[in-house]
Amino acid sequence: MRIGIVKHLNARPLTYYFENSSEYDIISENPSVLVELLKAGELDLALISSIECERNKAVLSYSKQVGVCAKNFVRSVLFYRNRNESKLPEFIYTDSGSRASVALLQCLFYLEHKLTLNVIPTKAEEIQLMMKKSEGSHLLFGDHALLHTTSKDYEIIDLASWWNEVTGLYFCFAFWAYPKERPVSDELLLKSLTIGLDNLDKIIQNEMRLPTAIVDRYLRHELHYIPEEKNLKGFDLYIETCKKLNLI
Template identity: 30%
Template sequence: MKIGCIEYLNALPFTLPFQLGEIPTTHQFIFAGPTEISSLFQKNILEAGLTSVTTSFEKGYYTTPSLGIAADKEILSVNLYTRAPKESLTGKTIGLTSQSSTSISLLQVLAYFFWKQEPLFTALDRTVPLSAYDAFLLIGDEALQHPSFPEYETIDLATEWHSLTGHPFVFATWIFHSPNPSFEEELETALTWSEENLPTVVEEAHRRSHLSRELLFHYYSLCRYRLGEEEKLGLQKFKKYYDQIHALCA
């Protein structure tokens, strides 16, 4: 079975046990950014994948309701960097990473419904300096490695969502074309192994990223991999706003 997985450090607790051989598997794992994983899944190249939660909103896909990647009050790896206050973004140009539809949709929800702003969203052109933008969105390991930029305020979108709604935010989920209880059990086993061997996960994340072990321990403490009622309520609330935005754009 071909399994897609986002290539960021926050996905390691699901995949590292397989990669280390702690959990024997015949599955082939394909690692890429969330947008690419979603595309491969939609083309039926992948039978399952951990990817942007907005992909799960499409009809006909099965999800694991209890497993994913969420954040409560902060996440550190989904950041808007802005020169202007968030209440003064109307007319400002915001460069958007192409890596994740969920993070882009979250930013749009916050801007339109909570900050009451109408910025100009555009794809981030990495051939020009980031300073060419009034604001820009970065996610994943790149955001972790750049907590701040001179002359820009950093806004953690998970923090902003929680402060405005009181709910955690679900960024990613496991999706399938059809139910696969045996692989779900493997995922549960993998996550339990990582929870019991977190120093090993941190060490591998440090090797890959060169980020400090202290930061990585803190980062993994912020990531919620087991989704409970609070996360599901947050996801339901986000989907309502998501649907409204897409209805306006239709």
């Protein structure tokens, strides 16, 4: 079985079992790449951005039993608003790795400001270089956001917190998806998560790039992996808003 694994820390509890089993062939990539491999028939299962599950539901099925979910804080999906800009930015440079995060930012600008936001998909490394020069406003996600340090020129806005403030709901960033003609059982996905959570101490200790206390809080408290009712209602509102903005 060929499985697409998201290479960021937020996915480790979901993917730990697959990564550490000899039964599976693993490809590690950003979700924006994984969805294309899935559609091309090169993968049997992949963890992809939640919006891509809906965008491609003609050819893909997906499970809402588990996923990368947040309540009112996520730490790894961050909007960096340039304080030197006197008004709301006309466009934002967005990390091209996660399409769900980009669409979430567009939805939030619409819900909060009634604005249609223009985005420029950009490699995270290029965004980080621009931010060193205090140029533009930006969106980073995953490990790029977790590990990035910024200057006083930027106001940092957590998108899960912003979504919760605007809607009163929670958010789902990613789900497991698979080709319609080759379904994958929820039992396998739940088994993988259970084993990942059983090994959470090991996952936390293996992360050397951040202080252990931050990793522990991030994986144990700021993220959760079984969607709650407010996550699913938030996902429905997100998809409805994306459709209004012609993002789906």
